[in-house]
Amino acid sequence: MAPRFLEGNEAVAMGALTAGCRFFAGYPITPATTIFNAMLRLLPATGGVCIQGEDEIASMGYCLGASMAGWKSMTATSGPGISLYSEQISFAVGSEIPIVIVDVQRLGPSTGSATRGADGDIQFLRWGNSGGLPVIVLAPVDAADCYLLTIHAFNLAETYRCPVFLASNKEIAMTRESVDLDALHVPDIIDRKPPLDSASFQPFQVSEKRRTPYFLPIGGSVPVRQTSSTHGADGYITTDAKQISENQWRLKKKLEAAVEKFTFFDEQAAESDTLVISYGVTARAAADATDLCRRAGRSVGLLVLKTLWPVPAQMIRNKAERYRRVVVVEMNLGQYVQEIQRVLADRQVEFYGQMDGQLITPIRIKEVIDGR
Amino acid sequence: MAASLLNKDRPPVFCPGCSHDRITGALDQAFQKLGLAGSQVAIVSDIGCSGLFDTFFHTHALHGLHGRALTYAAGIKLARPGLQVVVTMGDGGQGIGGAHLLAACRRNLNLTMLVLNNFNFGMTGGQFSVTTPSEARVGSGFLNQLEKPLDICQVARSAGAAYVKRCSSYQSGLADDIAEAIAFEGFSLVDIWGICPGRYSRQNPLTPKIIAESMAAMPPADGVVEENRRPEYGSVYRKTAKGQKTVHPPHVEQQFQPPGTGRHEILLLGNAGQRIITAGEILCLAGMTAGLQATQKNEYNITVLRGPSVCEVILSSDRISFTGLGQPDVVIVLSREGVDRRKSLFAELHPQSLVLKATDTQIPDCSGAVHLLDFKKMGVKPADRALASLAVLAKAGKIIDIEMLKAALWLRFTDKVQDSVLGLVERVGSNN
Ligand code: SF4
Numbered sequence: 001m002a003p004r005f006l007e008g009n010e011a012v013a014m015g016a017l018t019a020g021c022r023f024f025a026g027y028p029i030t031p032a033t034t035i036f037n038a039m040l041r042l043l044p045a046t047g048g049v050c051i052q053g054e055d056e057i058a059s060m061g062y063c064l065g066a067s068m069a070g071w072k073s074m075t076a077t078s079g080p081g082i083s084l085y086s087e088q089i090s091f092a093v094g095s096e097i098p099i100v101i102v103d104v105q106r107l108g109p110s111t112g113s114a115t116r117g118a119d120g121d122i123q124f125l126r127w128g129n130s131g132g133l134p135v136i137v138l139a140p141v142d143a144a145d146c147y148l149l150t151i152h153a154f155n156l157a158e159t160y161r162c163p164v165f166l167a168s169n170k171e172i173a174m175t176r177e178s179v180d181l182d183a184l185h186v187p188d189i190i191d192r193k194p195p196l197d198s199a200s201f202q203p204f205q206v207s208e209k210r211r212t213p214y215f216l217p218i219g220g221s222v223p224v225r226q227t228s229s230t231h232g233a234d235g236y237i238t239t240d241a242k243q244i245s246e247n248q249w250r251l252k253k254k255l256e257a258a259v260e261k262f263t264f265f266d267e268q269a270a271e272s273d274t275l276v277i278s279y280g281v282t283a284r285a286a287a288d289a290t291d292l293c294r295r296a297g298r299s300v301g302l303l304v305l306k307t308l309w310p311v312p313a314q315m316i317r318n319k320a321e322r323y324r325r326v327v328v329v330e331m332n333l334g335q336y337v338q339e340i341q342r343v344l345a346d347r348q349v350e351f352y353g354q355m356d357g358q359l360i361t362p363i364r365i366k367e368v369i370d371g372r
Numbered sequence: 373m374a375a376s377l378l379n380k381d382r383p384p385v386f387c388p389g390c391s392h393d394r395i396t397g398a399l400d401q402a403f404q405k406l407g408l409a410g411s412q413v414a415i416v417s418d419i420g421c422s423g424l425f426d427t428f429f430h431t432h433a434l435h436g437l438h439g440r441a442l443t444y445a446a447g448i449k450l451a452r453p454g455l456q457v458v459v460t461m462g463d464g465g466q467g468i469g470g471a472h473l474l475a476a477c478r479r480n481l482n483l484t485m486l487v488l489n490n491f492n493f494g495m496t497g498g499q500f501s502v503t504t505p506s507e508a509r510v511g512s513g514f515l516n517q518l519e520k521p522l523d524i525c526q527v528a529r530s531a532g533a534a535y536v537k538r539c540s541s542y543q544s545g546l547a548d549d550i551a552e553a554i555a556f557e558g559f560s561l562v563d564i565w566g567i568c569p570g571r572y573s574r575q576n577p578l579t580p581k582i583i584a585e586s587m588a589a590m591p592p593a594d595g596v597v598e599e600n601r602r603p604e605y606g607s608v609y610r611k612t613a614k615g616q617k618t619v620h621p622p623h624v625e626q627q628f629q630p631p632g633t634g635r636h637e638i639l640l641l642g643n644a645g646q647r648i649i650t651a652g653e654i655l656c657l658a659g660m661t662a663g664l665q666a667t668q669k670n671e672y673n674i675t676v677l678r679g680p681s682v683c684e685v686i687l688s689s690d691r692i693s694f695t696g697l698g699q700p701d702v703v704i705v706l707s708r709e710g711v712d713r714r715k716s717l718f719a720e721l722h723p724q725s726l727v728l729k730a731t732d733t734q735i736p737d738c739s740g741a742v743h744l745l746d747f748k749k750m751g752v753k754p755a756d757r758a759l760a761s762l763a764v765l766a767k768a769g770k771i772i773d774i775e776m777l778k779a780a781l782w783l784r785f786t787d788k789v790q791d792s793v794l795g796l797v798e799r800v801g802s803n804n
Contacts, residue, residue, distance in 0.1 A: 002623040005656055005666065010621065023451060030674075042620075044613035049450045054475040058443045061436070061472075065416075065447020068434060069455075073447075087437055114674070175695050176653070177667040178624070178660050218432040219452030223410045225426070227435040236382070236427060281695070288694040359696040 001182035008146040008172040009076075012102055013038030014181065015150030016074050020189055021100070022048035023073040025062035027055065027081075030114040031170035032104040035076040056081040060088035064097050068226050070217030072154055072191075076102035078170075079121050080111060082128060089163055090129040091228045093251070096161035096204070096213060098192060100153045103165055104173040107357045116357030117171035119280050119331040123338075125165050126309045133248070134255045137165040137309040138264065139279045140172055143179045148186070149264070149306065155190040156262055160254055161212050167308060169331070171281040171359060198222050203235040204247075211254040256310045263315045264306035274369060275301040275323035277316075277340055279308060282331050282360050289365035300369055308336060313343045320344050327352065329365055374407045376400050377429045384428050391541035391566025392421055392488060396428055399458070399486070401547035403431075406456075406554060413456045416445040418465035420495045421568075422488040425460040439468025442476045445483050453606050456554055459485045464493040466524060467502035473524075473561075477531035480558045481605040486550065487524055487561065490568035491576075498571030509575040525593035528561045534600040535560035538593040541567070542580035552595065558604045563593065622783060628776055630662035635688040636771045637700040639717075641710030642681050642758060644672065648706070650784075651758030652683035657780035658762075658772045659687035667695045671713065680709035687771060702771065703740065704761045705729040711736075726768070728761050756796055763800035774801050 006014075012035050016024070024039040026032070036052070043050040049066070053059030056077060063073040077085065082103050092099050103125060107116040125137050136156050138149045146168065153164040195201050195214035203225050204213045213233075218224050225235030232238035232247075266283075268290060278286040283304040293300045303319050305312070320326055325348045328337040337351045352368040354360045378400050386392045403413060413431040417423045419438035426433035432455070436444050441459045449457045466473065466487055476483065492510050493499040500508070500516035503524065510516055528536045535556045539549050541564055553560040565583050567573050638655060642648040649670050656666035664687045673679035684697050699722055705711060711733065718738040721727070725740035730747055745761060752760040766777040774797070781793050 002625045003660060004621045004623055005653070005660060005668075006621055014620070023447070025447070042618050044609075045616035045618040047613070049609065049613075051450070053443075054471050057440060058472055058475065061440045061443025062447040062450070064436070065434065065444035065449075066451045067447070068444070069448045069451035071451045088440070091437055115671070171669075171695070175667055175669050176656065177692065177695070178656070178665050217452075218414050218434060218448055219455045221411050223430055223432050225433045227426075227433070228437055229435060235433075284693040284695065291693075359694070361696060361698075362694050363698075 001180065003178040003180040005176055005178055006143050007034060007174055007176045008140065008143045008168060009034040009104065009174065010038050011143040011146035011179065011181070012076070012150045012166065012168070013042055015147040016100070016154065017042050017046070018186060019151040019154035020072050020191070021074050021154060022071040023063060023066035024048070024050040024075065025053045025059040026076050027053045027059055029078050029081055031106055031174050032076040032078050032102065034174065035102055035104070056084035057088060060085045063099050064088060064092060067097050067099050068218045070219070072098070072158070074100040074102065076104065078104050078106045079108045079124070082121060082124065086128050087130070090131060092163040093129050093133050093135060094131060095226055095228055097226070098157035098161050099163050100150065100157055101163055101165050102168055104168045104170060106170050107355070113357050115170065117169045117281065117331065117359070118355060118357070119167070119169055119282070120355065122167060122308060122330070122332065122335040125167060133251045134310050135163055135165060136160070136255060136262070137167050139167045139306055139308050141280060141283045141304060141306070142172060143177050144181070144184055145306065146172065147181050148184055151187060151189070152262065152264065155187060158190045158192045159212065160258070161192065161215065162255065167280065169281050202233045204231060205233045206250060211250055259307065259310040259312050260314060262307055263312035265312070265315060266304040266306070267319060268302040270299040270301040272299045272301050273324040274327060275303060275320055275325070276327045276329060276365070276369065277303045277305065278329045279305040279336065280331065282329055285360050285362045286329055286365055288362035289369065292362055292366045293369055311339045311343060316340065316343050320347060324348065325350065327368055329353070329360060329368065331355065331360060373404045374409065375404070377403050377408070377410050377413065377431055379428055379430050382427050385424065386421065387570035389567070389569040390421070391490065391568070394541045394546070395486065395488060395564055395566065396425065398546040398550055400429070402550035402554060405547065405551045408456060413458065414448055416441045416448065416457060416459045418459070418461035420462045420464050420493065422460045422462040422465070439465040440472065441465065442469060442472040442483070442485065446476065446479070446481055449481055449483055450606060457483050458554065459483060461485065461487055462494070463487060463489045463491060463501040463503040473528065474531045476559050477528050477533035479605045480532065480534055480602060482557055483559055484554045485559070485561045487563045488566060489524065489563055490566045490572055492568060492572045494568045494571045511571070523590065524561070524563045526591060529593065529597055529600070532600050533561050533597060534558040534602065535596055536593045537561070537595050538563045538565070538587055538590065540565050540580065540583045540587060542583065556596070624657060624660040624783060626661065626663035627779055628662040630659070630664050630689060631769050631773050632771065633689040635686060635690065635692070636702070637697045638685040638687070638702040638704070638771070639697060639700040639714065640683040640685070640704045640706070640758060641714060642706035643709040644676060644678050644681050645755060646681060646706050646758050647755055648681040648683050648710070648758050651762055652685050654759070654777070654780045654784055655685050655762055655772065656687070657783050658766070658776040661776045661779040662772070664689060665692045667692050669695060680713050682710050682713050699725060701725055702765060703727045704758070704765070705733050705735055706757045706761065708733055728764055730757065750800060752796070752800065759793060759796060760800045763797040767801050
């Protein structure tokens with residue numbers, strides 16, 4: 001098919017629809033509003049529900065309720081809303097409720113600049129839940145990624161029963177571009193799994209082989225319990241330290257041990273001593289910067305991360321192996337570079353960041369690569 | 373009558389004499405009166421002593437965050453309209469989630485909310501809540517004396533709740549009242565007054581008789597609120613949704629060969645009302661009709677009807693990676709406000725950069741090739757300046773041509789508007 005002219009936010013909404021999303025609750029906040037607008041155009045007509053929450057906390061609550069009732073659900077906000085989502089995010093983490101959360105990042109702190117881009121929430125998304133358990137964060141580079149990674153986000157939320165974030169950015173979300181979605185390779189759509197035998201169903205029962213509990217919906221033929229309290233397999237409060245500890249470790253390993261199954265990235269390997277690592281909209285400037293370098297007679301490698309959390313440490317180590325020097329570029333004052341420094345502790349890791357509402361330019365990145 | 377839905381393995385664990393015990397029993401009886409099975413009911417409980425309710429029943433259950441129970445309940449009900457969803461919440465959670473109560477009353481989704489109103493935060497040590505009387509002695513020192521307690525029933529009523537009932541935990545027929553509220557088609561709220569011997573009544577004399585007397589002194593709240601009666605939200609939503617159409621942005625087929633290759637950057641500088649953003653979109657669509665890649669970035673004030681409007685467009689025969697502009701190939705200058713946003717750019721333009729400038733707009737010293745557009749002479753209204761400029765650009769035929777521009781207008785507009793924009797392009801394209 002021919003391309004469409006879409007902004008990243010529209011591509012997110014279309015990806016959600018392809019993934020089987022049936023419920024969206026959001027509220028107006030620049031630069032995420034157009035996801036709400038698009039969902040309102042897409043969902044009700046197809047038998048789903050899109051509602052405008054009275055606030056951020058409510059929007060998340062509606063989604064968690066609908067998700068527990070068996071509907072794939074999504075919400076979208078920006079940094080100021082993520083902070084208000086926080087307690088509900090913790091609920092989704094601890095009580096294993098599938099949900100996709102789009103954070104269209106804007107320049108912070110706080111109200112900041114509603115119409116300026118940034119990638120300032122990258123550590124916040126990881127650590128913004130009480131208890132500090134891991135979450136999945138995917139970072140799109142362009143409208144095509146907004147579509148594809150939203151589908152992956154739903155698949156992951158269903159597979160691992162967890163919140164999955166799409167860390168978008170005003171500069172992708174509200175920039176329109178020509179994109180042929182039909183030419184993209186769309187993954188198979190995954191739905192949460194019901195137990196083989198629902199008669200003996202326990203809402204948080206797991207096995208050696210399976211770290212994620214099976215799912216039955218609230219409202220089905222078997223009464224189902226959900227709780228935000230520390231619980232055992234039966235969904236009732238527990239004070240058994242052994243049971244509690246095992247469950248916390250399971251929630252951690254469930255995602256961290258599986259990251260290789262959902263490590264998304266792009267790579268341009270090069271015979272070079274330098275590897276540039278970037279993500280999000282900045283990766284587009286980094287790609288142009290490596291082109292500029294090549295034309296100037298210097299080849300440089302490029303690694304574009306699309307799975308940010310859990311940190312795909314093994315992949316990063318493999319890809320960085322042949323390079324002596326790593327340059328991390330991101331649209332903040334140094335967030336993900338901390339992970340790169342940790343993972344590549346034996347390498348020379350340099351950093352360039354910018355937080356002024358402007359895109360980092362290819363020329364500036366080339367200067368950093370050239371050591372200027 | 374159906375069987376009891378009480379969970380025999382988990383009997384209530386409230387303090388002796390706690391009125392929650394009575395409400396638990398009454399709720400079970402209400403379920404039985406309505407003939408409900410456990411799988412037909414979801415209890416959404418809040419935090420605090422009222423948050424234990426879900427564990428005493430064999431039903432679907434969701435125990436969430438403090439004050440937010442109504443939000444989960446709404447999500448569940450929208451996805452499962454056939455399920456009876458009952459929310460249990462204390463007066464503490466009521467204060468925390470006040471916005472959600474207002475929203476639920478206004479929305480009229482078929483939920484039942486039981487407020488277990490015992491005038492304090494019991495579980496945390498008897499602090500004052502939104503319903504604590506000013507004269508009560510509670511765990512918040514003198515603070516409650518400075519605030520006026522809230523009448524939940526009056527709040528719910530004025531927020532649009534169609535069913536509001538005030539009850540005592542001790543009155544006969546409580547089960548019937550709860551059953552009636554559950555059976556009501558729409559949002560129903562039952563404000564159930566009770567005694568918390570664990571925390572509240574140790575310092576404040578409160579008996580079933582005092583409760584009954586206090587309630588009698590309150591404005592009546594006795595069930596259906598006629599002036600708020602209206603169709604239930606979910607059923608109206610589903611009916612309205614059926615008539616909606618899913619609209620996707622259109623595909624743009626390649627119809628032409630592009631006039632040139634490589635990357636072209638076009639900057640439009642104008643103000644609100646000049647349809648700068650629309651012109652940028654048309655320019656991109658025009659490029660796409662010749663198979664070009666396109667990106668568009670906009671900048672405007674939040675006051676959309678006033679202030680600068682700036683649009684950055686890239687058209688390229690190759691993949692567009694970086695979406696920012698370097699030195700644009702074309703700058704379309706339509707108003708001073710837009711120019712002010714990009715002042716420093718003019719001195720750095722390439723000599724071959726084309727500047728299409730309205731005669732009535734000043735720009736700083738400029739190194740590009742300036743071409744003047746006298747819109748007055750051309751008979752172009754302010755709102756059509758941007759589109760007219762595209763026609764001039766298309767006539768030059770380097771980045772887009774007139775056929776591409778017309779094809780974009782065909783895609784973007786219909787009916788009368790289409791006729792008028794095509795007419796404008798026709799006119800400007802042939803005159804200028
Ligand atoms: S603290 Fe009060 S509300 Fe809680 S169980 Fe005891 S008496 Fe009942």
